[in-house]
Every structure is written in C-alpha cells, then in structure tokens.
Amino acid sequence: xxxxxxxxxxxxxxxxxxxxxxxxxxxxxxxxxxxxxxxxxxxxxxxxxxxxxxxxxxxxxxxxxxxxxxxxxxxxxxxxxxxxxxxxxxxxxxxxxxxxxxxxxxxxxxxxxxxxxxxxxxxxxxxxxxxxxxxxxxxxxxxxxxxxxxxxxx
Amino acid sequence: xxxxxxxxxxxxxxxxxxxxxxxxxxxxxxxxxxxxxxxxxxxxxxxxxxxxxxxxxxxxxxxxxxxxxxxxxxxxxxxxxxxxxxxxxxxxxxxxxxxxxxxxxxxxxxxxxxxxxxxxxxxxxxxxxxxxxxxxxxxxxxxxxxxxxxxxxxxxxxxxxxxxxxxxxxxxxxxxxxxxxxxxxxxxxxxxxxxxxxxxxxxxxxxxxxxxxxxxxxxxxxxxxxxxxxxxxxxxxxxxxxxxxxxxxxxxxxxxxxxxxxxxxxxxxxxxxxxxxxxxxxxxxxxxxxxxxxxxxxxxxxxxxxxxxxxxxxxxxxxxxxxxxxxxxxxxxxxxxxxxxxxxxxxxxxxxxxxxxxxxxxxxxxxxxxxxxxxxxxxxxxxxxxxxxxxxxxxxxxxxxxxxxx
Numbered sequence: 001x002x003x004x005x006x007x008x009x010x011x012x013x014x015x016x017x018x019x020x021x022x023x024x025x026x027x028x029x030x031x032x033x034x035x036x037x038x039x040x041x042x043x044x045x046x047x048x049x050x051x052x053x054x055x056x057x058x059x060x061x062x063x064x065x066x067x068x069x070x071x072x073x074x075x076x077x078x079x080x081x082x083x084x085x086x087x088x089x090x091x092x093x094x095x096x097x098x099x100x101x102x103x104x105x106x107x108x109x110x111x112x113x114x115x116x117x118x119x120x121x122x123x124x125x126x127x128x129x130x131x132x133x134x135x136x137x138x139x140x141x142x143x144x145x146x147x148x149x150x151x152x153x154x
Numbered sequence: 155x156x157x158x159x160x161x162x163x164x165x166x167x168x169x170x171x172x173x174x175x176x177x178x179x180x181x182x183x184x185x186x187x188x189x190x191x192x193x194x195x196x197x198x199x200x201x202x203x204x205x206x207x208x209x210x211x212x213x214x215x216x217x218x219x220x221x222x223x224x225x226x227x228x229x230x231x232x233x234x235x236x237x238x239x240x241x242x243x244x245x246x247x248x249x250x251x252x253x254x255x256x257x258x259x260x261x262x263x264x265x266x267x268x269x270x271x272x273x274x275x276x277x278x279x280x281x282x283x284x285x286x287x288x289x290x291x292x293x294x295x296x297x298x299x300x301x302x303x304x305x306x307x308x309x310x311x312x313x314x315x316x317x318x319x320x321x322x323x324x325x326x327x328x329x330x331x332x333x334x335x336x337x338x339x340x341x342x343x344x345x346x347x348x349x350x351x352x353x354x355x356x357x358x359x360x361x362x363x364x365x366x367x368x369x370x371x372x373x374x375x376x377x378x379x380x381x382x383x384x385x386x387x388x389x390x391x392x393x394x395x396x397x398x399x400x401x402x403x404x405x406x407x408x409x410x411x412x413x414x415x416x417x418x419x420x421x422x423x424x425x426x427x428x429x430x431x432x433x434x435x436x437x438x439x440x441x442x443x444x445x446x447x448x449x450x451x452x453x454x455x456x457x458x459x460x461x462x463x464x465x466x467x468x469x470x471x472x473x474x475x476x477x478x479x480x481x482x483x484x485x486x487x488x489x490x491x492x493x494x495x496x497x498x499x500x501x502x503x504x505x506x507x508x509x510x511x512x513x514x515x516x517x518x519x520x521x522x523x524x525x526x527x528x529x530x531x532x533x534x535x536x537x538x539x540x541x542x543x544x545x546x547x548x549x550x551x552x553x554x555x556x557x558x559x560x
Contacts, residue, residue: 003505007498007556016493016557039514039527040497062527064495065557128501 006121006128007065010073015065020058020075027056033138033150035130040067042135044075044142052083057139064131066122071135073115077108083143090136096120097133157448157456161537163188174507177545182327182355182486182533183511184377188444191381194437206432207406207423221432224439225422231442232362232372234389238421239364241388241395242430246354246375247277249388250321252425253350253371254281256398257319261348264290267316271296271304271333272523273326276516278352278373282321292316298523302329302478306337313341319348324356324372328517328531329478330461330486332360339368348394354378358535359457359484361450364389380535381441382434388425395421402427453536457485460534464543471547473559477529485534488515491550494557496530502553508546 027045034041040063047056057075062068074093078086085107092105093116103113122132138150161167164186167176178186198220204213206221229237243249268282272295285291296309309320320342325332339349349369356362357372358379364372371394376385400407400418404427409417418424445453464487468474477488491499496512503510511531514521521527532546554560 003502003556006501012557037513039518039521041527062495064497066498068495125501128497131497 002121002124006125008118008121010115010118011065011069011121014069014072018059018068018072020072020079021060021068022058023060024056024058027058029142029145031138031142031145031150033061033134033141035063035067035134036151037130040064040131040134042067042071042138044071044135044138046139046142048083048143054078054081054083054086059135063134064128066119066128066131067134070119070132073119074135074139077112077116078139081107086139086143090140093119093136094133097123097129157452157536158539160448161539163190163444164537165189165192167537171507171509172505177506177508177542179532179534179538179542179546180509180511181358181378181535181538182515182531184383185358185380185535186537187382188380188441190440190444191437194440195382195433198433198436203433205429217432217436220436220439221430224435224442227439227442228387231446232357232364232374232389233366234364236392239389239392239395241390241422241425242435243386243388243425244384244431245377245386246352246373247386249371249373249386250277250350250352251281252388252401253373253390254285254321256401257348258285258289258291259399261398262289262291262318265292265316266318267292267294267312267314268319268321269294269296269309269312269317271309271322272298272519273302273304273323273329273331273333273517274321274519275323275327275352275354276518277354278321278323278350279519282319295519296322298329298331298478298520301331301480302326303331303480303482304333306334306341309338310341313345313347317345317347319350321350321352323352323354325359325484325486326478326480326520327355327486327533328488328515328520328529329480330483330488331478331480332356332482332484334482335367335369343368355484355486358445359453361454370394376434376438376441379438379441380444381438382431384431385434385438392421395425400424400427404428448536456536457534460538460540460543461485461487463540464532464534464546467543467547468550471550473554474550477524486531487533488529488531490526490529491554491559493559494553496528498557499530499550499553502556503546503549506545506549506552508549510546 024045029046042061049055122128204217206218294312350371351369353372354375357374372389374387377383407427500512
C-alpha cells in the first residue's frame with residue numbers, strides 16, 4: 001500500500017478547494033447520498049436543458065478528501081455532457097474502480113482521464129472505495145430522478 | 155501480574171501488522187484478547203466440548219459446571235447480590251433490547267417518559283425508540299455541557315411525574331465522561347424511576363459494584379472486557395427479572411410446554427433461550443481472572459496516568475482539537491484536526507500501524523450537537539503505554555504534513 005498513490009496532489013487540491021460546491025439555481029433534478037458508517041453526505045443538483053444536456057451540476061455536503069475530490073472532479077467532467085454521455089462516463093468510472101485497469105470511454109480528454117485515474121488509489125483500500133463512489137451513485141439517482149436516497153449500506 | 159509488561163500476555167502484539175508494530179488505540183470499539191482467553195476457547199473445543207444444561211453425560215455436566223462457574227465469577231466481580239441476577243446475552247446490544255422490550259411489554263404505558271442523554275450510543279437509544287412507535291412513549295435527552303459531561307441537574311430537570319426510566323451510559327465512548335450513576339440512581343429511586351445503565355465502556359475500566367451503584371439494570375459487553383465476541387451480560391435486580399416477561403422464546407427457557415399453555419423457567423434460564431454462546435461464556439471466566447490478577451485499582455491508575463499523558467501530548471499539538479474535557483474522564487480521546495477529515499486521519503495513521511476509529515462512533519446525536527459529521531478516536535486498554543501516544547502524535551504530524559498543515 002502506498003499513501004502517496006491515495007493522496008495524490010490532484011486529490012488533495014480538489015479536496016481542499018472543491019469545484020462546484022454550491023447549489024444550482026433552478027435545478028430540475030437532485031438526489032441525496034449518505035454513508036452511514038462515516039457520516040459522509042452529498043447532495044447533487046442537476047440542471048438538464050431541453051436537449052437533455054447537463055447545463056449545470058453542483059453539490060453540497062461534507063466528507064473526507066477522497067469523497068470531496070471525487071465529487072469535485074465528477075461535477076467538472078459531467079458539465080456540458082448529454083445525459084447519455086454522462087451515463088457512459090459514470091459507468092466507465094465505476095467499472096474502473098471496481099475491476100477495470102483503465103478507463104475505456106472516448107468521451108473524455110486524456111488529461112481528464114488522468115484526473116479520474118488519480119482516484120484509482122482507493123482500490124487498495126477497500127474500506128475507502130465507498131468514499132470515491134458515493135457522489136457517482138448519487139448522480140445516477142439524480143438523473144433517474146426517482147427521489148431515492150442513496151446509502152452505501154443498502 | 156505487572157501491568158508494565160502486560161502487552162506480552164496478548165499474542166497479537168507479537169504480530170507485525172503491515173510490517174509495523176501494532177499500536178492499538180481502538181479498545182473502546184473492542185479490546186484485544188489475552189492468551190489465557192484464547193487458550194481456553196481452544197481447550198474447550200478441543201478437549202471439553204458439549205452443549206450445556208441439557209444432557210446428563212459427563213461432558214455435558216462438566217461444561218454446564220464451567221458455564222455456571224462464569225456466572226458466579228461475574229456475580230462476584232460486579233458484586234451482584236444474587237447469581238440469578240446475571241443473564242448471558244449475545245451482546246450488550248441484546249441486553250439493552252431485552253430491558254427496553256420487556257419493560258415496554260409489561261411496565262410502561264402510553265404517555266410515559268424516558269430520559270436518555272445526548273451521549274448515548276445508538277444501542278441505548280434505538281431500542282427505546284421502538285417504544286415511541288409501539289407505545290407512544292416520549293423520549294427526552296439530557297443535554298451535555300461544554301466539557302462533554304452531563305451534569306446531574308440536566309437530568310433532574312427533565313424528570314416529571316410521567317418519567318418511568320432513566321437510561322444512561324456509565325462512561326461515554328466519545329467524550330470519556332464518567333457519569334455519577336450512584337447519585338443519579340438515588341435521585342431516580344426517590345421518585346420511583348428505574349435506572350438502566352449502558353456499562354459497555356464502564357465495565358472494562360471502572361470498579362463495578364452493583365449493590366453500591368444500586369441501578370436496576372447494567373449492560374456489559376464482554377468483547378470490550380478482554381473477552382470473546384458474541385457475548386454480553388445483563389445484570390438486573392432479581393425483582394425485575396422475576397416480574398418482567400421473557401424476551402425470546404425457545405428451548406431451555408421453559409418449565410412446561412403443553413398444546414394449550416406454556417410456563418416459563420426460573421431465573422436465569424427464563425432469559426437464556428436456545429443454545430447460548432457456550433465457549434465464549436466459559437472463556438470469559440478467564441477474562442475475569444485476568445482482570446482480577448492485575449487488580450481494577452491498578453488498571454484505573456494505569457489508565458488515568460496514560461490518558462492524562464495522551465491528553466497533554468495532543469493538546470500541545472497545534473490543529474488537534476480534543477472533544478470534551480470532563481473532570482472525571484475514562485480512557486477515550488476523541489479529536490478532530492482542522493482541515494483533515496477523520497477518515498483520512500485514520501487511513502494515514504493505519505499506514506504506521508496505529509489503529510484508531512473514525513466516524514460518529516454510533517453517537518450521531520452527540521456529533522450533531524457538536525456540529526461535526528465525524529471525529530477520530532484513540533481509546534486505550536490495559537496494554538497501552540506512553541510510547542503508543544508518542545507514536546500516535548508522530549503519525550498525526552505525518553498526516554498534517556500530507557495535508558500541508560502547520
């Protein structure tokens with residue numbers, strides 16, 4: 001195990017200064033996610049326009065450096081994507097955290113992929129995987145807009 | 155037994171944990187096990203195993219005697235008046251559920267009130283919450299002060315003519331505050347109120363004298379007391395255990411079973427339905443012996459000195475903020491570091507073999523009150539030394555460095 005792989009510069013920086021940590025005005029989709037084991041919580045707000053494009057995405061909540069950085073990077077990369085593109089990226093990210101060595105999607109630029117790959121360090125820390133994936137599962141719930149609260153302990 | 159060398163009674167400290175010596179500061183969660191306890195489990199399964207209380211063959215009788223012997227040891231250790239006041243459960247959680255459930259069945263009525271404190275562990279809140287739904291019971295929380303203690307006045311002022319139960323912890327698993335159970339019980343009993351004590355943190359670290367404390371129920375978690383997992387103890391005054399209905403039904407707890415009626419067994423069998431955690435009960439006798447050999451006074455002095463040292467060292471560390479400052483404090487140090495989430499602290503400390511807990515420690519009410527989502531917690535047992543706190547401090551500094559804190 002290597003702490004340097006887990007706490008890379010990009011993660012520490014996003015953790016300290018999370019992007020899109022606010023509430024989208026006129027959001028039309030949202031969902032809340034909680035990790036009851038550590039008390040982490042995240043609320044994702046989404047504004048999809050008529051063309052089903054993510055016009056704005058933001059989040060509120062608190063958590064560890066990993067979960068804040070993950071939500072921060074996620075919101076940055078999803079903004080401007082269509083709902084189908086967003087779904088492909090989410091699936092690709094969760095697949096990478098779960099088992100795939102690399103990201104497969106062509107929807108992201110190489111340096112964006114590099115940012116996401118920084119989160120792959122959690123693979124070595126099974127207890128911390130949930131920190132990296134909570135905001136992504138919550139985004140899925142928001143897009144499906146079934147109002148279901150996401151819990152890491154379902 | 156010399157407390158300074160006590161670590162060598164615990165085989166786990168001979169192990170390298172990810173190439174590190176283990177610095178175990180998570181005893182409030184669960185304690186490590188001394189060799190005599192581990193050996194007894196092995197011996198029982200290897201050479202002595204039988205179920206207890208049913209068959210008449212040699213092994214069954216011997217196992218039953220050992221099982222009941224632990225009950226006598228526990229009675230003596232906690233100075234209960236009667237052996238039948240000791241009930242084995244699957245844990246302190248089950249013990250507290252047993253009390254809340256049976257009081258709810260027979261004693262509590264709609265509109266009655268229960269007093270808890272803001273320090274309570276979820277296992278001394280959730281079982282009472284059930285009664286809110288089923289019996290319309292009202293729960294009031296006695297507030298903590300700025301030092302993380304519950305002053306007696308804060309409990310006293312919640313007492314009304316409807317108050318039937320005060321359920322409180324003996325020692326907080328977050329602030330470390332030790333509650334004055336004896337004084338609270340005196341006040342409660344003068345008004346006919348039952349006192350239920352969650353003794354999970356109290357039992358391993360404080361002198362236990364049920365007749366002196368005079369509380370009506372006291373729940374113990376054996377795995378926090380250098381004993382096996384899967385075992386708890388409920389102490390209950392005989393009059394209550396006799397009066398209240400059984401909790402679970404099954405084999406071993408009955409007197410007579412007919413198609414149209416069932417009568418229940420006498421204490422303590424009435425509350426011990428089904429095959430119990432036999433090996434654990436038998437091995438727990440060794441945990442009691444272990445504690446008796448060191449002596450609770452020695453344990454208290456050792457842990458007091460250690461926690462004062464730990465408190466001192468963490469206070470001097472900038473950016474570490476200790477949670478609570480109770481005058482009467484047990485071996486728990488919960489803290490936060492500004493700018494670093496407790497889970498990040500715990501992961502970074504783990505890299506050095508320093509095992510702490512991060513989260514809300516099953517005390518969400520308390521963390522809400524403190525307006526923090528989580529905290530980091532270092533908690534001690536008899537085996538800890540000042541070196542452990544030095545290493546904790548060093549690892550905290552490493553954590554601050556990673557997060558670029560001064």
